[in-house]
Amino acid sequence: MKIKNCKWIKPQTVEDGKDGNLVIIENMKDIPFNIKRVYSIHSLIDSTAVRGCHSHRYLEQVMFCLNGSFKLELNDGFNKEFYLMNISCNGIYIGSNVWRVMTEFKNNCLIMVLASNEYDESDYIRNYNKFLKSINYDE
């Protein structure tokens, strides 16, 4: 992955054949931060919905697609990559200062997000030009 402050997270899995699979995520082991918040995104009935369109100043997150699929765009201000997220994908760690856009929600898409801190609107940058300025400011 070319995107700064991002990486794939491969959780432990137990495959029980016809009885299904387990996916196991342990705090501070599989996830590189102390999980302070978990939220889900669901009921994405409009496949043209667009979510995200922001970066975070400090917040770290790990995103898993638990059902269906969606397209995730990550952009660190220099490189942009697209990933098709679904149940067989690993999670994606998204650190600070990464612009993310989520689109193309399909098949009853269910997303789980693990976050390093409580909700804080002042940690969001929701304007793309401000995001680009914040990247330059940091360098």
Ligand code: TYD
């Ligand atoms: P937002 O993080 O912008 O969603 P997404 O990145 O999926 O597009 O949040 C959408 C709205 O929900 C916004 O008004 C803030 C609110 N919200 C909370 O109140 N608490 C939370 O933990 C989260 C994630 C969002």
